[in-house]
Structures are given as structure tokens and as C-alpha cells.
Amino acid sequence: MSEVDSVFTLPPRPPLWQRLGTLPLFSHYNRLVALVLLANLGALVYGITVGQWWSASGVALEVLSQLVLANLSMAILIRQQYLINLLFWLATRAPTSWPLAIRRSLAKVYHFGGLHSGGAMAAIAWFVALLGSMIWQRTEGTGGVLLTLLAISAALLGVLLLMAIMALPGIRSRFHNAFERTHRFAGWVALLLFWAMTLVFARDRHPGADLAQVLLTSVSFWMLPLLTLSIALPWLRLRKVPVTLVKPSSHAVIARFNHHTPFAGSSTAISRHPLWEWHSFANIPAPDEDGFRLIISRAGDWTGELIEQPPSHVWVKGITTAGVAHIETLFKSVVYVATGSGIGPVLPHLLAGQVPIHLIWSTRSPRATYGDALVEEILQAQPDAHIWDTDRLGKPDLVALAYAAVRTHGAEAVICISNQKLTERVVEEMESRGIPAYGAIWDS
Structure with missing residues (x-):
């Protein structure tokens, strides 16, 4: 786990009229x-x-x-x-x-x-x-x-x-x-x-x-x-498929599916009761490996029940659909900023290695929450990944870290995978300083 260079100070934002x-x-x-x-x-x-x-x-x-x-x-x-x-x-x-x-x-x-x-x-x-x-x-x-x-x-x-x-x-x-x-x-x-x-x-x-x-x-x-x-x-295309759930902690599960192999940058919607409630998660395929994984964190009643009472099968529908991270191939290099289970959408891109990536991942006790195997997989794909343990270090200034990473590694864009408030802040702060930035927009 490496530290992002801190020699770059976050510059002030331009006047409002220049960044409308x-x-x-x-x-x-x-x-x-x-x-x-x-x-x-x-x-x-x-x-x-x-x-x-x-x-x-x-x-x-x-x-x-x-x-x-x-x-x-x-x-x-x-x-x-x-x-x-x-x-x-x-x-x-x-x-x-x-x-x-x-x-x-x-x-x-x-x-x-x-x-x-x-x-x-x-x-x-x-x-x-x-x-x-x-x-x-x-x-x-x-x-x-x-x-x-x-x-x-x-x-x-x-x-x-x-x-x-x-x-x-x-x-x-x-x-x-x-x-x-x-x-x-x-x-x-x-x-x-x-x-x-x-x-x-x-x-x-x-x-x-x-x-x-x-x-x-x-x-x-x-x-x-x-x-x-x-x-x-x-x-x-609705069907009920088997799922294997591994629970590294009481906060998260890693779900494995083998019914097909999706592409990196896509997502899958799953449900326990198909007429009532659906939740989409980023697919994590691995090169030269059949099937895929989903990282699911506790974030409400539905995910809590999935963690506490893991099912043997879930429902899936539709087709594998592209998401925001799929745009990475438009750039020569990218900085990914992820928090918590936001590492899910990023991991397949780290494994695929299509684009030079620098990862900033902020999460609570990464090994205790998501398991040693997942953290080691990330570090094997990117040894200089910046993994910030919020339990040990407190909450970081992700805007400053992202800016420093862009300048240090010469990245062309920032892609943020986090909650709505933080995603919007990182995207706006980067864009206002002339750095292309992207993140989910919660429009559905």
C-alpha cells in the first residue's frame, strides 16, 4: 500500500463565472x-x-x-x-x-x-x-x-x-x-x-x-x-440462478455466480423476490476465469438480510449492461477513487489491465471487512494502490488525494465510485480545476 505524493497542493477553484x-x-x-x-x-x-x-x-x-x-x-x-x-x-x-x-x-x-x-x-x-x-x-x-x-x-x-x-x-x-x-x-x-x-x-x-x-x-x-x-x-430473460456467498465480515459478502461471464464495466441486477425489489451491483469478472463476483455491503434491510440469511439462489433478469466505469478506455490513464464496496466496479478493470490505473480506495479496516484474499488480489494487480484505512487514519480528503494522484501519475481522468454526496463533490472539484471526472448520477 503506497502513499500518493503530497507535493501537489490542491489549487483554489477558479471564480464561479469561469466554472459555470x-x-x-x-x-x-x-x-x-x-x-x-x-x-x-x-x-x-x-x-x-x-x-x-x-x-x-x-x-x-x-x-x-x-x-x-x-x-x-x-x-x-x-x-x-x-x-x-x-x-x-x-x-x-x-x-x-x-x-x-x-x-x-x-x-x-x-x-x-x-x-x-x-x-x-x-x-x-x-x-x-x-x-x-x-x-x-x-x-x-x-x-x-x-x-x-x-x-x-x-x-x-x-x-x-x-x-x-x-x-x-x-x-x-x-x-x-x-x-x-x-x-x-x-x-x-x-x-x-x-x-x-x-x-x-x-x-x-x-x-x-x-x-x-x-x-x-x-x-x-x-x-x-x-x-x-x-x-x-x-x-x-428472467431466471433463478445459484449463488455462492462468502462472508468475510458482518458488513459485507462476496457473491459468486457461474451462469455466465460478463464484461468488465458492467452490472447485474439481482432479486430474492422478482416482482418487488431489485438491486444492481458491479460485475467482477477475472481474466481467463468463468463466472463473476459481486461485492455487496450492508446498506439497508435488503442487503442486511442477504448477509444474515444467505440464499442458495437469486433471480437475475435482463442482460449485462455497461456502467460508468466502462468509459475508462477513452483515456490513456485514469485515477479511480473508490470508497467501501465501491471497489467492486473498479476491481475488474484492475484485473483486466486495459488502461494504466492508479487506485485510491478509502474503507474501514479493508482486510477485516472484505478479507485478506480480496486485498491481496488488489495489491497483486496494482502493488502501488493507495488503500486508506479509515478506522486507523480517519476520513481522508479524497479530493486532495485525487488531485495529487492525477499530477503524480499524469492521469487524464478521475472516475469516482462512492456514495452520491462524495461522488458529486469529487467530480465537481476535479472538473472545476480542468480535470475530466466521472461518477454515477443516480438518475434511476
């Missing part, structure tokens, strides 16, 4: 949200002026419904695991010979959730406009809107609003299980209601035409099977 772009408010995630909302605002302006979607002769209900579906489709499909992996694959094709300015932006690929949030917000806004327009057209306009369609639409809007409210950051973090279940079950209900609304809407708009012909010639209709397949795919 590094503030969380202007993150790539929020920029994508703003981009989606601005595009939809442009569509609204066009509809009010040139398009004449609202006029005395009626409302362009089909256009409004298409805008709802387009935004909702983006919100759903951008969360599809195959598409996520494709985005990461495309972003990491850039060679390290490219300018750092380009590579540091490509590494923000994991902020794709901004398209999900922006699309969901825009879809709900258009849905409010659509429902309000249908009510107006039935009561004050040209009529012709079925009560059945209004009832289904109102129910669907209510479900979407419930999902949006539960996804607000404060509510999501405080009631995460409720958020997860709401998104799952309400999402399924919303999909069924969307199918029903599409069928009734088609009949309402084309009362004398053949319904099958109307649907088969509608692009909007064909999006629904695609969305249904996207939502169903992870569940079609």
Missing part, C-alpha cells in the same frame, strides 16, 4: 433534458403559428397524440439495455489519439438518462394538451370525441403523473422501493392503457373505416409493439 459549465446544474444530463424540452417547445411554437393545430374548426388531435408517443418512445427506448450497450460501444470507439476535449465529452455517454427524463416530461406536457384539447373539442368545438376515449386518456395521464411524481429526486431517494415498484407496475398499467387508447382513438378518428387497415397503416400503432417488446425483453 462544471456545476451540476449544467451537467450533460441536464443539457440533454433542456435539448429535448427546447425541441418540443419549437414544435409547440410551430403548431400555434404555422401548423394551426388549434383553430375554430377543430384541433389536430392526431398530431398531438403522435408527439406524446414520440417523446414517450424516446423515454422508454433509451433505457433499453441493448441500446445502452450500443451507446457505450459507439462512444468508446474513439482512439486515445483523439483530442482530450472530444474524448472527455464522449465519456459523458452515461448521462443518456437526460433523454429519458426530458422525453417523459415532454410526453406528459403534450398529454395534458391532448386531453385538454379533446375535452374542449367535445364540449365547445366540433365534438366527435368518445367518452370512453376521454376516460382512458384521463386514467393514463393520472398514471403518468404518478410515475413522474415518484421519480422526483427527493421522493425517489427517500422512498426508493416505492419509486421502483411504482415505475414497474404503473408502467405496465400505462402500457396497457396506451394500447387501449390507441385502439379507441383510431376508431374515434376514423369511424367508417376498417379498423385493422387504419392501424396497419399507422406509424404510431407500430411503435407500440416495439415499446412492448422493449419493456418485456428483460423479463423474458
Whole structure:
């Protein structure tokens, strides 16, 4: 265990006006949200002026419904695991010979959730406009809107609003299980209601035409099977697999799976009761070895029960999905900052050795908590790893350590794997000093 050189003093941050772009408010995630909302605002302006979607002769209900579906489709499909992996694959094709300015932006690929949030917000806004327009057209306009369609639409809007409210950051973090279940079950209900609304809407708009012909010639209709397949795919891969749990301490377990071998930088969601609660952990594959491991620390009732009452089998679903650490190949060298079980996402990269890495790992009694075998495995992969024992040394200034490591080892980027507060602090402090930095964004 080596010490990071302390000859580099952490410089003061530049004035606020010089680092506005590094503030969380202007993150790539929020920029994508703003981009989606601005595009939809442009569509609204066009509809009010040139398009004449609202006029005395009626409302362009089909256009409004298409805008709802387009935004909702983006919100759903951008969360599809195959598409996520494709985005990461495309972003990491850039060679390290490219300018750092380009590579540091490509590494923000994991902020794709901004398209999900922006699309969901825009879809709900258009849905409010659509429902309000249908009510107006039935009561004050040209009529012709079925009560059945209004009832289904109102129910669907209510479900979407419930999902949006539960996804607000404060509510999501405080009631995460409720958020997860709401998104799952309400999402399924919303999909069924969307199918029903599409069928009734088609009949309402084309009362004398053949319904099958109307649907088969509608692009909007064909999006629904695609969305249904996207939502169903992870569940079609649901299976119960054996797991071996080794408990090095009462604070953590190391779970071993042999049902497949994932790639470094990916994660797996596991559950004991698949309809109720899922938890994702970073996969730890080892070179030339089948299977993988997960490091699971005590962090609540679910993990506590897993440690105290280890199961013989757990449920897995979906496919191996890329995570933030997968971006390391965009850089010539990286500093990893990890705390506690955050070593899990880092370890496969240490073992793979694709990129020169310097590790800073801050944790309580590393050998007593995670076992001698794990610590020795880390040191074998990186003898100069900086392992900070918080029980013996207290809490370190990880920002200062990360900065010193970047300067000492000439690293191009910092990747932080820790809790939300510390991750955001390390990323902002590094970025404000011109050092590319990355970490999870807790957007789901």
C-alpha cells in the first residue's frame, strides 16, 4: 500500500463565472433534458403559428397524440439495455489519439438518462394538451370525441403523473422501493392503457373505416409493439440462478455466480423476490476465469438480510449492461477513487489491465471487512494502490488525494465510485480545476 505524493497542493477553484459549465446544474444530463424540452417547445411554437393545430374548426388531435408517443418512445427506448450497450460501444470507439476535449465529452455517454427524463416530461406536457384539447373539442368545438376515449386518456395521464411524481429526486431517494415498484407496475398499467387508447382513438378518428387497415397503416400503432417488446425483453430473460456467498465480515459478502461471464464495466441486477425489489451491483469478472463476483455491503434491510440469511439462489433478469466505469478506455490513464464496496466496479478493470490505473480506495479496516484474499488480489494487480484505512487514519480528503494522484501519475481522468454526496463533490472539484471526472448520477 503506497502513499500518493503530497507535493501537489490542491489549487483554489477558479471564480464561479469561469466554472459555470462544471456545476451540476449544467451537467450533460441536464443539457440533454433542456435539448429535448427546447425541441418540443419549437414544435409547440410551430403548431400555434404555422401548423394551426388549434383553430375554430377543430384541433389536430392526431398530431398531438403522435408527439406524446414520440417523446414517450424516446423515454422508454433509451433505457433499453441493448441500446445502452450500443451507446457505450459507439462512444468508446474513439482512439486515445483523439483530442482530450472530444474524448472527455464522449465519456459523458452515461448521462443518456437526460433523454429519458426530458422525453417523459415532454410526453406528459403534450398529454395534458391532448386531453385538454379533446375535452374542449367535445364540449365547445366540433365534438366527435368518445367518452370512453376521454376516460382512458384521463386514467393514463393520472398514471403518468404518478410515475413522474415518484421519480422526483427527493421522493425517489427517500422512498426508493416505492419509486421502483411504482415505475414497474404503473408502467405496465400505462402500457396497457396506451394500447387501449390507441385502439379507441383510431376508431374515434376514423369511424367508417376498417379498423385493422387504419392501424396497419399507422406509424404510431407500430411503435407500440416495439415499446412492448422493449419493456418485456428483460423479463423474458428472467431466471433463478445459484449463488455462492462468502462472508468475510458482518458488513459485507462476496457473491459468486457461474451462469455466465460478463464484461468488465458492467452490472447485474439481482432479486430474492422478482416482482418487488431489485438491486444492481458491479460485475467482477477475472481474466481467463468463468463466472463473476459481486461485492455487496450492508446498506439497508435488503442487503442486511442477504448477509444474515444467505440464499442458495437469486433471480437475475435482463442482460449485462455497461456502467460508468466502462468509459475508462477513452483515456490513456485514469485515477479511480473508490470508497467501501465501491471497489467492486473498479476491481475488474484492475484485473483486466486495459488502461494504466492508479487506485485510491478509502474503507474501514479493508482486510477485516472484505478479507485478506480480496486485498491481496488488489495489491497483486496494482502493488502501488493507495488503500486508506479509515478506522486507523480517519476520513481522508479524497479530493486532495485525487488531485495529487492525477499530477503524480499524469492521469487524464478521475472516475469516482462512492456514495452520491462524495461522488458529486469529487467530480465537481476535479472538473472545476480542468480535470475530466466521472461518477454515477443516480438518475434511476
